[in-house]
Amino acid sequence: MKPIRKNWVRSGLAFSGLVVALLSVSNSIPPISQKAVAQDQFNAADMQRVVNQYCLACHNDALATSGLSLQTVDFTRIANHAETLEKVVKKLRAHMMPPAGMPRPDFDSYRIMAEWLENELDDAWTANPNPGRVTPVHRMNRYEYNNSINELLGLDVDVMEMLPGDPTADGSFDNIASALPFSTAHMERYMSVARQVTRLATGLPPLSPIVSTYEIPLYMSQDWRQTEDMPFGSRGGISVTHNFPVDGEYTVKIDLETNYQDYIKGLGWAQILDLRLDGRLLERFTIGGDAPGTPTPLSFSGTGEPGSVDWEQYMLYQATEGLEITVPVTAGPHSITASYVRQQVIEEEIPQPRQGGRLPANSEAYLTYQKVHSIEVGGPYTNNASFGESPSRQLIFSCYPEQLTEEAACAEEIVSRMARRAYRRAITDADTDLLVEFFNRGREQGGSFDAGIQFALEFILSDPDFLIRSYQAPENLAAGEIFELNDLELASRLSFFLWSSAPDEELLELAEAGNLSNSQVYEQQAHRMLDDERGVNALVEDFAAQWLNLRRLEEVNINTVLFPQYDVSLMEAFETETEMFVGETLKNDASVIELLNADYTFVNERLAQHYGVEDVYGSRFRKAALPNTTQRGGILAHGALLTVTSYPGRTSPVLRGKWLLDNLLGTPPPPPPPNVPILPEAEAGEIPASIRERLAQHREDPVCASCHVVIDPLGFALENFDVIGAWREFDEAGNPVDPNGNYPGGIEFAGFSDLRDWMMDRPDRFAHTLTEKLMTYALGRRVEYYDQPIIREIVRNSAEQNYRWSSIVLGIVSSPAFKSSMGPVQVAENEKNNDETETIASTTRL
Incomplete structure (x- = not known):
């Protein structure tokens, strides 16, 4: 067993007499794992002794570091200090306190203290339940x-x-x-x-004809078949579903992409564009090259020059003037598709004679593939009486x-x-x-x-x-009294949680009849709704998209000079991969732990090339086995998550480590102190230091070190992934990647696979975090300290079912926090700080 460090260096602080006394005896107290190995031997006196030894030097009444004092906490009366001690539990589970450089308990002591506190807090909740208050x-x-x-x-x-x-x-x-x-x-x-x-x-009909425009993102590639809605043998374009309000005549207009001079791209050669309604060909257009209407000077033998009036007008707008039709359409949703006929180009590699005449200065844009910019649907301009x-x-x-x-x-x-x-x-x-x-x-x-x-x-x-x-509390409710939600309120809460929508007819009928009060009927409905496609879609599109930060992908402005392979197509592929992956685990009611270690993912050809997965062709996403699970596997290696936790031009172990702590490990670090200096950059002519070297300088500040000792090792383990999630051996500056990290408690990571294995060895921690996030989403309120005993109970029960999705969802919807509420007076006291911004830094530094 490693001895506790005896040197304690702390500059710039004046310690009270209490602190000096504590320091003088701290080395004479053996680790608690020597004194009480069995969990049932640990008691309040042991807990008080540990706090005296390791915590009160900072968290006493005189200093109250980070606004927290543990000096008056009575560990024989846990219920009186539940809010503070729940935060202490999180710090113990994460080994985040005491800060770096301070004496620390041994590894087993953290576990024993955390388990004892959790058991005592759970018992206190059972004796005096608090389900919180429904808004x-x-x-x-x-x-x-x-x-x-x-x-x-x-x-x-x-x-x-x-x-x-x-x-x-x-x-x-x-x-x-x-x-x-x-x-x-x-x-x-x-x-x-x-x-x-x-x-x-x-x-x-609309009060006036309505024009709806559907645009394609500017940098999306249109070199391949875009989606499964497109015809085989097509490339690029757009497919939309448009709701036509009445039977009538509508216009459909196509607009093509232009370059920075507003010239339409790709007019140097003839390209064929198809317009379809519900798969039926409406019109085929030929655009560019020798198409009708093309000015003669555009051919190599012509006598005119780019810049003439005819040429300018054609390049600016005339080429697309005819890309509009009027068509009768029946009421209801219909798909409209505009796509190019894919033309195979085979390079002959035979020298060609120099052609006469001139091409536009920007010949790359002139000879490239044309792209659809938008499709516009207008109408109705006439409508039938029916x-x-x-x-x-x-x-x-x-x-x-x-x-x-x-x-x-x-x-x-x-x-x-x-x-x-x-x-x-x-x-x-x-x-x-x-x-x-x-x-x-x-x-x-x-x-x-x-x-x-x-x-x-x-x-x-x-x-x-x-x-x-x-939600209405019963009349004459006593202050702090707990009451059950009625069946109709429960039906709404269940439906908006699982479907993000109102109850359907079946659920509403059961609620009206008072049958949701029957626990068997209630659980059957929860299972039905979770198995329904609406349940999978809502939990993926709304819950997972926010939990995993997928909605931030569009906000990340990747430096495409440094990473030219990144564009809208790849960004959307990242998003689709994670959505389909999470959806697969939900549909199969798999263990949520599969999110961490799956040996498969979902890719199309573009993403497969990015990940190095072979034999995947076309735009269709399909389930694919990963060839090397030491480099891929689970959401930790998804391009979406790695991109949103990077800066535009370089990776960030700090952003990635912080994201992991918050979203997967449930122990978010406190916000940084004010006026933290940015990482030092290399001077002109100097070889740039690695990100590890620059962070080492940052950690020399003891204020920063206490958090970075936990954040950085997690981020370093993911350094083999570049800004957009591609595997690499060298960083942006050409330095060899060093993915090793030392996590508190003597844990060492040698890269991505070690980090994933470490998390797999602690499935309850990930399951607890996921349950906490899902409960926040389900309740529509922030999870509070008094919810933690409920969450622990859900996770314990879920462990018996291998942490299946349904076990966690059923645990949440069957919990007191979901099905009941407390009267306003006592809750107001319990939640008096509910609207204040909470930071872990201000409440926990054990």
Whole structure:
């Protein structure tokens, strides 16, 4: 056993008499693993002795380093100090305290102390449960609103860009109730969106023709077949699903990409562009080369010169003037595809005679592949008298009056049924009367039964009863009393967690009948919803995308001079890989630990080349075995995660290590102190120092060292991955990569595979972090100290099922934190600092 260090150097601090006394006896106390090896032998007196020995030198009443004093903590009364001690547990589990250079307990002592504290805290919670308080008013975020209107109206539209953005609370998730305002601006946007989507759903034409533009990101490669929606033998282009509100005539226009001079690219040779509706060829265009309309001087034998009026007009706009058609389309969603016919080019490698005439100065842009910039759909410009039978109309109009006398009854049936689904509860007579009044007003203004229904639906989708999930405490509830959510509230909470949408008919019927109170029925519904495609999609697109920072990919401005292989196509491939990978584990109800060590991933040809995976061709993503699991395997080696934790021109062990601690290990470091100097850069003419050497200089500051001793080894282990996740042996400056790291507790990493193996040896730690993140998302509030006993119980039970996704999800939805709430007074006291920004630095330095 390694002896505890006896030298304690600390400059610039004046210690109190208490601290001096503690230091004088610290070396005479043996490690606790010598005194009490068995967990059941450890007690409050032992814990107090350890705190006296290792913690009170800084965390006493006189110094209260980082705002924390442990001097008055009574370890025989754990419940009185639960908030502080839960943070101490996190520091113990991460071996983050005492700071570097200070005496530390031996390795086993950390485990014994953490387990004892956890057991005592769990017992204290059981004796006095605190499930927290459900936020009584919880507005839908954009993603939830979008899903809900599509489910309710039978549409397939994306209205998220039409709504104000949703802030994230503490950088976590955008569904945290306390961070979702409900302002006048929100109400105005909701009303505008409601008007548009209800006219679309009911088949009413827009108040004026609408032009929708779908753009391709500027730097996306269009050299290959873009998606599975594209025809075989095609390249580039775009495929979109557009909702046509009514039967009628619409225009479809294609715009091509230009260079910095606004010249259309690729006009030096003839290229063929197909336009299709639902796979049916509408028009085939030939653009460039000797296509009709091409000015004669563009051929090599011509006499004209680039810069002439004809040439300029052609290059700027005339080449695309004819890329527009008018087509009759029936109501409902239809796919529109514009793609080029792929033309194989084989280089002859035979010298060619010099051609006469001139080519434009920017000949590379002139002779390159053409690219589609956007596709524009406008209309309707004429519409049939019939509204058509779109899926949304079939869903909404469960009846249709044949004569005027039938309208009132039919309207009441439709609006009551739609409102019940929208409001997620039974409809009262007052609700019905109000909705019928709106129907009558719309009927009068619009002159038709359909217009009346549209107006009533517009009101429903702007009603706070639709936009807000509200939870009501029972009347005469005693202060601090715990109560169960009713079945309808539980149905909404379950549905918005697993589907990010309102309850479907089956769940709503069970809730109305009071059957969700039956635990067997409740668990069956949770399983059904998790197995449903909507459950997988929502947890991947909303939860995982935020937990794994996929939404930040577009914000990362990679230096493409240093990394020319990075473009929009590769960025989107990164995102798709991680989404499909997480989705696969969810669909198969696999162990969440598979996220760390899977020997497969999902790639298309572009990403396979980037990763060195052979025999993958085409744009379609498919599951592929990894050829070398010492260099790939699990989310640690995903390009998306490695890119969002890098700087534009170099990797960052600090960003990567911090990200791992926060998102996978559950022990985020405190924010850096103010005025921390940036890493030193090389002077002109000097050989740049490696990132390891520069961080070593940074760690010479003891204030920085206490955190970097934990952060840096994790980041160094990933240094074999460059800025965009490619494997490398040398860094950006040409220095050999050194992926070795020494983690507190005598743990050594020799690179990526060692780090992954170390995490695999501690599956409960990763499972605890994932459960904590998922519970935050499920509850729509920040996880607090009093939630930790619940999380530990979920993780322990999940371990018996090999940490399967379903065991964690079922544990969360069956927990007191999800199904119940506490009266406001006591919770207000427990959460008095709930709205303050919390930092671990200010509360824990053991």
